[in-house]
Amino acid sequence: GENVEQHPSTLSVQEGDSAVIKCTYSDSASNYFPWYKQELGKRPQLIIDIRSNVGEKKDQRIAVTLNKTAKHFSLHITETQPEDSAVYFCAASDGGFQKLVFGTGTRLLVSP
Amino acid sequence: SAVISQKPSRDICQRGTSLTIQCQVDSQVTMMFWYRQQPGQSLTLIATANQGSEATYESGFVIDKFPISRPNLTFSTLTVSNMSPEDSSIYLCSVAPPAYNEQFFGPGTRLTVL
Numbered sequence: 257g258e259n260v261e262q263h264p265s266t267l268s269v270q271e272g273d274s275a276v277i278k279c280t281y282s283d284s285a286s287n288y289f290p291w292y293k294q295e296l297g298k299r300p301q302l303i304i305d306i307r308s309n310v311g312e313k314k315d316q317r318i319a320v321t322l323n324k325t326a327k328h329f330s331l332h333i334t335e336t337q338p339e340d341s342a343v344y345f346c347a348a349s350d351g352g353f354q355k356l357v358f359g360t361g362t363r364l365l366v367s368p
Numbered sequence: 369s370a371v372i373s374q375k376p377s378r379d380i381c382q383r384g385t386s387l388t389i390q391c392q393v394d395s396q397v398t399m400m401f402w403y404r405q406q407p408g409q410s411l412t413l414i415a416t417a418n419q420g421s422e423a424t425y426e427s428g429f430v431i432d433k434f435p436i437s438r439p440n441l442t443f444s445t446l447t448v449s450n451m452s453p454e455d456s457s458i459y460l461c462s463v464a465p466p467a468y469n470e471q472f473f474g475p476g477t478r479l480t481v482l
Binding site for chain 2: 257290298299300301302305345354355356357358359360361
């Protein structure tokens with residue numbers, strides 16, 4: 257089955273810096289790669305996703321890149337703000353946005 | 369977005385007992401998913417619940433331990449049976465309604481087993 261690895265496990269940055277979180281997946285059939293943000297005590301919420309027919313996608317300060325050949329995808333957050341502090345999870349699916357396999361999570365701390 | 373509610377929001381239970389968690393969605397969906405999130409950990413899919421058929425369980429999860437019901441297209445229950453402290457986790461249901469291209473999560477049920 258699919259296996260998703262995520263690095264780093266923790267990431268501390270200063271406000272205004274960029275943050276990059278990387279994930280690798282094992283199943284070449286995976287075609288959908290979402291990123292979820294989970295604040296303390298809250299449910300995971302989708303912040304951006306990408307499908308296998310696209311190499312990059314941007315939404316304001318957030319971008320995701322996908323390298324299908326290397327089976328890895330990354331989340332890029334620019335101009336970080338303290339409210340970006342949360343745990344971020346990558347995921348992969350070979351069934352569209354249905355059955356998701358999650359990475360281990362990255363705790364991002366943005367210091368003012 | 370899809371509106372998902374779960375009951376209870378949290379519970380403290382004694383080992384050896386069972387707890388049933390309810391998940392209600394505001395729209396009809398074919399599949400509902402149940403995840404477990406152990407303290408400080410990631411989300412692990414327990415099973416996929418389809419209306420009118422048996423749930424499909426992931427490796428490491430069995431029906432005797434986590435029986436699931438799916439009586440209609442907006443509701444599902446997950447039972448955690450014969451609980452032990454290792455079952456202490458947050459249990460989340462999720463759906464991917466056809467009108468939206470994403471999976472939404474419920475607020476979760478925080479379970480503590482003593």
